[in-house]
Amino acid sequence: MPRSDLEFANLIGSRICHDLISPIGAINNGLELLSMSGTASGPEMDLIGDSVGSASARIRFFRIAFGASGEQMVGSGEISSILRDLYLDSRASATWGISEPQRRSDVRLAFLALMCLETGMPYGGNVLAERDGEKWVIRGTADKLIIDPDIWALLATQDPKLKLKPAHVQFGLLPAIASDNGLQITSKATETEIVISF
Known part of the structure; x- marks a missing residue:
């Protein structure tokens, strides 16, 4: 039996991602078979294919971000593949600048x-x-940033009085999981850059 609400949340995340990845993979395989047989083509199939690819990338990303984690290693190739697919056709991009498995x-x-x-x-x-040695540095740069100071303060304070929206759940999880691992989250922002370190 898990010892905390956070562990329950991890297991729920893992279960949802595990159960969704199989049917999405099956849809993708079906689309490939239709494409090879020449029985279906056109913008409709392209739209379905793009949507399935996006859903698969998100589930792979969420499986790591929200699922149960262990001490197994993840290779840089797998991580870069997840990030590439996640940000395909997006206004954002992400680069995994670490070559060793983590x-x-x-x-x-x-x-x-x-x-x-x-x-x-x-x-x-x-x-x-x-x-940077033992320290992780995640850096975001953009021409225009929008920073909600109350939400960003959670990374340092974990203020339980602030009610999070579903879109901001990462601001509650990140410092809680870091604290469980003996780490402290720090963040700083300028007009064009945000940096999170732990």
């Missing part, structure tokens, strides 16, 4: 940090994930 628990924190940065970059921009 612990899944660390990648999870980096993905949650990336989601926080996305919130401050609604018009697009670029995100770079790096390591």
Whole structure:
């Protein structure tokens, strides 16, 4: 039995992603078979294919960000593939600037940090994930940022009085999971850059 609400949330995230990835993969396989047989083509099929690809990328990303994490390693190729597919045809981009495999628990924190940065970059921009020795640095740059100071303050304070919207759940999870791992989240912002470190 999990010991905390956070562990329950992790298991729920893993279960949902696990159960959704199979039917989405089956739809994608069906589209490939239709394409090879020549029985279906056109903008409608392209739209379905793009949508299935987007859903698959999001589930792969969410599986790490919101699912149960262990100490198994995740290769840079897999992470870069997830990020490439996630931001395909988007105004934003993300670069995984780390060549060595990383612990899944660390990648999870980096993905949650990336989601926080996305919130401050609604018009697009670029995100770079790096390591500086033992320290992780997730940096977002954009021409225009929108920073809600109350939400961003959660990364340092974990203020339980602030009611989060579903779109901001990462601001509650990131500091809670970091704290469980003995880490402290720090963030800073300028007019064109946001940096999250842990």
